[in-house]
Amino acid sequence: MLITNGTLITWEEPNRILEHQAVYISNAHIEEIGPQEELLRKYPQVERLDAEGQYVMPGNICAHTHFYGAFARGLAIPGRAPKDFPEILSKLWWPLDKSLTLEDVSASAQVMLIDAIKHGTTTLIDHHASPNAIDGSLDVIAEAVDRSGLRAVLCYEVTDRDGEAKARAGINENVRFIGRSLHERIADGRVAATFGLHASLTLSESTLEKCRQAVPEGVGFHIHVAEHEVDEYDSLGKSGMRVVDRLDHHGILRPNTIVAHAVHVDSVEIALLSENGIWVTHQPRSNMNNGVGAAEVESMMRAGVKVCLGTDGFSHTMWEEWKTAYLLQKIWHHDPRRMSASDVARMGIYNNACLSGKFFQDAILGKLLPGALADIILVDYHPYTSLTEANLPWHIVFGFHESMVTTTMVAGKVLMKDRQLLQLDEEDITARARSLAPGVWQRYKAQFD
Numbered sequence: 225m226l227i228t229n230g231t232l233i234t235w236e237e238p239n240r241i242l243e244h245q246a247v248y249i250s251n252a253h254i255e256e257i258g259p260q261e262e263l264l265r266k267y268p269q270v271e272r273l274d275a276e277g278q279y280v281m282p283g284n285i286c287a288h289t290h291f292y293g294a295f296a297r298g299l300a301i302p303g304r305a306p307k308d309f310p311e312i313l314s315k316l317w318w319p320l321d322k323s324l325t326l327e328d329v330s331a332s333a334q335v336m337l338i339d340a341i342k343h344g345t346t347t348l349i350d351h352h353a354s355p356n357a358i359d360g361s362l363d364v365i366a367e368a369v370d371r372s373g374l375r376a377v378l379c380y381e382v383t384d385r386d387g388e389a390k391a392r393a394g395i396n397e398n399v400r401f402i403g404r405s406l407h408e409r410i411a412d413g414r415v416a417a418t419f420g421l422h423a424s425l426t427l428s429e430s431t432l433e434k435c436r437q438a439v440p441e442g443v444g445f446h447i448h449v450a451e452h453e454v455d456e457y458d459s460l461g462k463s464g465m466r467v468v469d470r471l472d473h474h475g476i477l478r479p480n481t482i483v484a485h486a487v488h489v490d491s492v493e494i495a496l497l498s499e500n501g502i503w504v505t506h507q508p509r510s511n512m513n514n515g516v517g518a519a520e521v522e523s524m525m526r527a528g529v530k531v532c533l534g535t536d537g538f539s540h541t542m543w544e545e546w547k548t549a550y551l552l553q554k555i556w557h558h559d560p561r562r563m564s565a566s567d568v569a570r571m572g573i574y575n576n577a578c579l580s581g582k583f584f585q586d587a588i589l590g591k592l593l594p595g596a597l598a599d600i601i602l603v604d605y606h607p608y609t610s611l612t613e614a615n616l617p618w619h620i621v622f623g624f625h626e627s628m629v630t631t632t633m634v635a636g637k638v639l640m641k642d643r644q645l646l647q648l649d650e651e652d653i654t655a656r657a658r659s660l661a662p663g664v665w666q667r668y669k670a671q672f673d
């Protein structure tokens with residue numbers, strides 16, 4: 225396939241914006257980028273995708289999400305509103321994830337994946353929980369990802385909150401699915417695996433030890449860390465150590481380990497994350513919604529921590545997350561100089577691309593260049609001031625909207641063209657989710673009776 229008549233944003237380092245250039249795609253990869261006239265002569269027979277003056281850029285990447293959370297939309301929490309994050313967990317997320325069957329898990333993933341395709345997010349790192357449907361849950365999600373055509377990294381969150389047997393089942397689900405991903409190209413290599421842990425506050429010393437023993441060589445963990453201060457208090461109570469120190473003590477800070485949030489870590493924990501090369505993901509919309517505070521992501525980046533950007537399942541609109549990341553630090557610190565848009569791009573583009581590539585045999589993701597995977601979006605944005613490599617991050621923060629994404633492609637396959645989904649039937653999938661929702665909500669509400 226040849227993409228013509230677009231303006232390319234390559235997101236190389238340094239970034240380049242290229243006019244009158246075409247992109248030649250073959251075997252799921254970008255083969256060649258060059259002057260359009262030259263490539264049209266070189267590949268006269270190949271199928272063409274006319275970008276019609278739009279921007280052609282790599283698909284967005286989400287470094288931390290929860291496909292299982294879709295049925296929370298519109299759900300009324302019984303009784304008084306949760307007063308803090310621990311109550312949000314105990315009144316919303318934990319009874320909700322216990323209400324999911326494998327069929328619900330599949331439907332929840334499917335609607336989330338449609339949201340991602342429509343809004344130009346092509347790779348997602350998911351963190352799954354369904355305590356009453358653990359075995360095989362990652363296969364069900366992998367199948368949904370396969371059908372969607374997107375790219376994803378999956379794991380199951382191990383926790384002690386539902387007893388020892390379910391903690392063991394969670395460990396087994398991770399180990400089994402990681403094994404499957406090592407022996408099989410799941411979804412033509414578009415699905416990878418990592419080892420999920422809920423959070424220090426729901427993991428005992430012995431379960432952390434079992435996870436360390438169970439994790440295969442070369443695989444990291446994906447865990448929530450210090451999202452609320454209670455995680456730190458709990459860790460100090462259990463071990464006398466702060467959360468990151470405790471995880472380090474248990475061998476959790478491995479290559480490719482992802483730490484979500486890190487809102488309440490101290491400077492020594494930041495140093496430990498940096499020394500161990502740990503990936504931290506920032507989810508400002510979720511943090512604001514839960515009232516947990518703002519992660520010191522600028523300080524973390526100055527200390528050498530690789531900070532990425534996720535959505536926590538808030539919707540797969542990465543530029544919305546960019547905007548929130550950009551604004552949050554300014555109000556939090558009462559200083560408009562905080563969090564430049566280029567720092568947001570560092571997280572949302574460069575660090576996300578580097579992290580996600582690790583799960584796909586060091587593939588090049590998130591860049592338009594020969595050899596990179598052909599995960600590409602077309603964006604119908606018409607700037608009325610000059611758009612340059614230097615000011616692009618600010619154009620994105622102030623001018624880009626996910627509704628401008630008209631075409632989404634993954635591994636060279638077009639999943640949405642001119643805003644029409646080509647692989648999935650949205651009406652059908654949302655109707656199925658709506659038909660399952662009353663059952664999920666009923667099982668959720670029954671836990672309060």
Ligand SMILES: [Zn+2]
Pocket residue numbers: 288289290351448484536
């Ligand atoms: Zn999360």
